[in-house]
Every structure is written in C-alpha cells, then in structure tokens.
C-alpha cells in the first residue's frame with residue numbers, strides 16, 4: 001500500500017500513478033472538501049479538476065491512517081513539509097520527497113528537513129519535468145528518483161514505474177533537490193521576459209544563463225554536474241520556463257506586465273514555490289559565495305526593490321564576462 005501526503009495537483013496525480021495497477025492508495029488531504037470530493041466523486045475538484053481518479057484512491061484528513069502505508073510520497077508545499085512530517089509517528093519508513101523548494105529560515109533542503117523530523121526514515125527524492133495534469137492523464141513522463149542507497153532506489157523506482165511513467169535512478173539527492181528548487185525561481189524570470197514581450201532569444205538566454213547559476217550553486221552545495229544536467233535540473237528548467245501551465249512562469253508573466261507580487265500571490269490556493277524559494281536562495285547563494293544574478297533579480301522584483309524593467313536593464317548592463 002502506498003501513501004501520499006498532500007492532495008494538491010501533484011499529490012493527486014502521483015496517487016493516480018500509484019493506483020494505476022489497482023493498488024490501494026491512501027491520500028492525505030488537508031481540506032475536508034478535497035477528502036469528500038475524492039471519496040465521493042473520484043475527482044479532486046479543487047486542485048486537479050476534470051481528471052477521473054481511480055476508485056482505489058481513498059482520501060482522509062487523518063494523517064495517522066494514511067501513514068500506515070509505506071512508502072509515503074511527500075507532496076506538501078516545501079514550507080509546510082516540516083509541520084506535516086512532525087505529525088508522523090517515529091516508526092522506520094520510506095519517504096519519497098516530491099516537493100521542490102528550500103526551507104525559509106533554516107535554508108535546508110527537503111531531505112535535511114526530513115532527516116531532522118523523521119530520523120529513522122529512508123529518504124528518496126522524486127523530481128523532474130512533470131506537469132501534474134499531464135501525468136494524471138497518463139501522458140509519457142520521465143523523472144529522476146534519487147536515493148543515496150542505490151538498492152533502495154531501485155526498489156522504489158520499480159514500485160512507482162508505470163508504462164508511461166519512467167523513473168531514472170540517481171544517488172545524488174542534493175543535485176535532484178537543487179535542480180527542482182532553483183528552476184522555480186528561474187521560471188519566474190522567464191515569465192517576466194514573456195510578460196514584457198522580450199522575445200524567444202531573451203528567454204533562451206535566460207534559460208542558459210539560469211542553468212549556469214543552477215550549476216554554480218549546485219556544485220558549491222555538493223551536487224553532481226550530471227544530475228543538474230538531467231531530468232530534475234535542465235529538463236525541469238526547460239519545461240517550467242516554456243509554458244503558462246507553470247504557476248511560477250505565470251507569476252513571472254504577471255510581474256513582467258507590471259502587476260505587484262502581493263496582488264498576484266494574494267488569496268491563491270495553489271503554490272508558486274519560486275516566490276518562497278527566491279529569498280532563501282539569495283541568502284544561501286550569498287552564504288556559499290556563489291554569484292546568482294538572475295535569482296537575485298527575481299528576489300528584488302518579488303520584494304518590490306526593483307521594477308521588471310529595472311530588473312531586465314540591470315541584467316543587461318552587467319559587465320561582459322566569460323560564458324563559463
């Protein structure tokens with residue numbers, strides 16, 4: 001039996017993947033309306049409308065009941081993962097972390113937060129170019145499954161692999177997490193390019209120079225270059241920087257059109273992780289002595305320290321330098 005903690009779009013899509021072979025899946029939802037919607041209508045009206053869900057997915061707001069399952073896919077927003085995992089009992093279990101971010105305050109990656117809250121758990125990370133609505137419809141998707149213990153990684157990959165859902169193995173947990181967290185911030189920058197109508201050349205440049213930043217930061221934190229160039233890094237960067245299906249890219253489009261971050265973020269029920277990661281990333285990059293001008297510029301824009309026009313002008317005015 002597989003458990004899923006978090007019934008947003010991605011948790012629901014992953015529950016659907018896990019249930020594709022008729023397996024029982026327990027899904028923890030925070031909202032009672034989501035529990036009712038999934039159990040009664042076999043649909044998540046709030047976070048993944050229009051996708052019929054397998055009847056073997058059963059939802060509950062009872063964390064302990066869902067946590068009887070093993071492994072547990074952890075699919076909360078990054079900033080709430082600690083509080084949700086803190087509610088688990090101390091038994092030994094396998095956690096597959098699926099959220100993409102860095103914790104504010106501690107500057108910890110998700111596996112570091114999970115190690116603190118669930119010291120006896122085995123930890124893996126699942127991350128890659130995966131829009132939830134496509135995965136839920138069964139469209140072909142490849143993803144990185146990273147686990148420091150390659151043997152456990154292989155077993156988990158076999159458990160969640162489906163004909164159209166293909167995990168690739170890695171042991172570099174840090175690299176898989178940094179790719180997923182940093183790409184969200186860079187997607188906001190690409191959205192700004194779109195929102196200001198700056199063209200495809202500018203967007204491709206933003207992706208390439210953003211990837212250089214992701215690589216510099218990742219290497220400084222111990223990630224492997226190959227992981228950053230893989231599905232969870234470059235792959236997800238390209239996806240998220242190219243489509244209004246991305247919440248982060250769409251947030252950037254709004255910012256590029258001159259709207260204020262506070263207005264764009266107010267009252268939204270879905271999560272644009274890049275808005276929370278940007279300030280932590282700026283601080284973490286400074287602490288690691290890594291130059292991340294695009295991430296810094298996104299942060300300045302979100303915090304109202306610069307307009308979108310000033311952000312782009314400042315990036316274009318940087319001194320000429322070697323590409324690598």
Ligand SMILES: NC(=O)c1ccc[n+]([C@@H]2O[C@H](COP(=O)([O-])OP(=O)(O)OC[C@H]3O[C@@H](n4cnc5c(N)ncnc54)[C@H](O)[C@@H]3O)[C@@H](O)[C@H]2O)c1
Pocket residue numbers: 006007008009010011012029030031047075076077078080084098099100101130131132133269270271272273
């Ligand atoms: N949506 C995608 O396509 C996708 C794909 C891959 C990874 N992710 C990642 O998955 C994670 C979850 O995103 P999502 O898209 O499933 O969510 P979502 O935006 O669809 O829904 C928001 C989620 O946040 C939860 N939430 C709100 N306040 C909370 C709190 N105080 N404590 C715990 N949970 C709270 C809600 O219950 C809901 O599950 C994020 O880190 C995201 O980056 C999303």
Ligand SMILES: O=P(O)(O)OC[C@H](O)CO
Pocket residue numbers: 100128129130131132184187236239240245246247248249271272273
């Ligand atoms: O909608 P976004 O920007 O959170 O992106 C969703 C996924 O992370 C894409 O892989």
